[in-house]
Amino acid sequence: MDVQYNLKCINEQIQTHCEKGNISTMPNVIAVTKYVTIDRANDAYNAGIRHFGENRLEGFQQKKAILPNDAVMHFIGSLQTRKVKEVINEVDYFHALDRLKLAKEIDKRAEHKIKCFVQVNVSGESSKQGVSLSEVKAFIEELKQYENIEIVGLMTMAPLTEDEPYIKSLFQLLKTKRDEIKALNLNYAPCTELSMGMSNDYHLAAEVGASFVRIGTKLVGKEE
Numbered sequence: 627m628d629v630q631y632n633l634k635c636i637n638e639q640i641q642t643h644c645e646k647g648n649i650s651t652m653p654n655v656i657a658v659t660k661y662v663t664i665d666r667a668n669d670a671y672n673a674g675i676r677h678f679g680e681n682r683l684e685g686f687q688q689k690k691a692i693l694p695n696d697a698v699m700h701f702i703g704s705l706q707t708r709k710v711k712e713v714i715n716e717v718d719y720f721h722a723l724d725r726l727k728l729a730k731e732i733d734k735r736a737e738h739k740i741k742c743f744v745q746v747n748v749s750g751e752s753s754k755q756g757v758s759l760s761e762v763k764a765f766i767e768e769l770k771q772y773e774n775i776e777i778v779g780l781m782t783m784a785p786l787t788e789d790e791p792y793i794k795s796l797f798q799l800l801k802t803k804r805d806e807i808k809a810l811n812l813n814y815a816p817c818t819e820l821s822m823g824m825s826n827d828y829h830l831a832a833e834v835g836a837s838f839v840r841i842g843t844k845l846v847g848k849e850e
């Protein structure tokens with residue numbers, strides 16, 4: 627597994643698709659290291675990656691402890707309320723805010739403002755976590771009461787399918803919702819960012835205008 631080579635291919639793909647979609651700003655690549663060892667995470671750092679994503683408490687703490695200080699740490703998975711206090715102040719971006727109970731706990735435990743993405747279930751699949759598209763605005767309006775929460779953007783996971791036009795349409799729906807929330811000019815919810823696209827569909831997310839793509843398997847691999 628040559629992370630540097632993978633990154634080069636991914637960046638080329640991203641550039642091609644940004645041009646295709648008339649997108650002027652390329653997304654940041656988050657290396658999702660949840661399947662791999664510390665050594666592989668270091669390879670990604672040495673290849674120039676500065677954004678890292680983990681979806682579990684233990685993995686997050688382990689990677690954060692060894693990566694240099696300029697690594698930006700993203701918590702990309704759902705977090706149990708009882709675990710919030712153990713990790714939330716270590717997190718640079720939290721991508722999975724999807725319920726008020728969790729917002730309340732984050733607000734209570736945070737020692738500074740926490741940058742959060744609201745996770746949205748755009749496809750409506752019952753297996754997926756997240757607020758439904760139609761509930762996003764009301765959900766974000768409810769978050770006004772929590773001083774330590776800043777809504778920087780919206781996040782989604784697309785279904786596993788080969789149907790690229792369908793996936794693109796979901797990403798486009800999330801972007802439209804992001805624009806709608808951004809236009810509200812809420813001081814606690816600037817909502818300028820879009821976290822979408824994984825190994826199978828990051829090129830489509832780039833084409834639609836993602837600001838963060840989260841790539842595991844195709845960038846750092848998957849160790850059993």
Ligand SMILES: *Cc1c(COP(=O)(O)O)cnc(C)c1O
Nearest residue numbers: 658681702824825840841842843
């Ligand atoms: C695991 C995971 C990813 C990366 O998945 P790959 O398909 O390996 O690229 C991205 N986002 C979230 C939320 C994940 O849990």
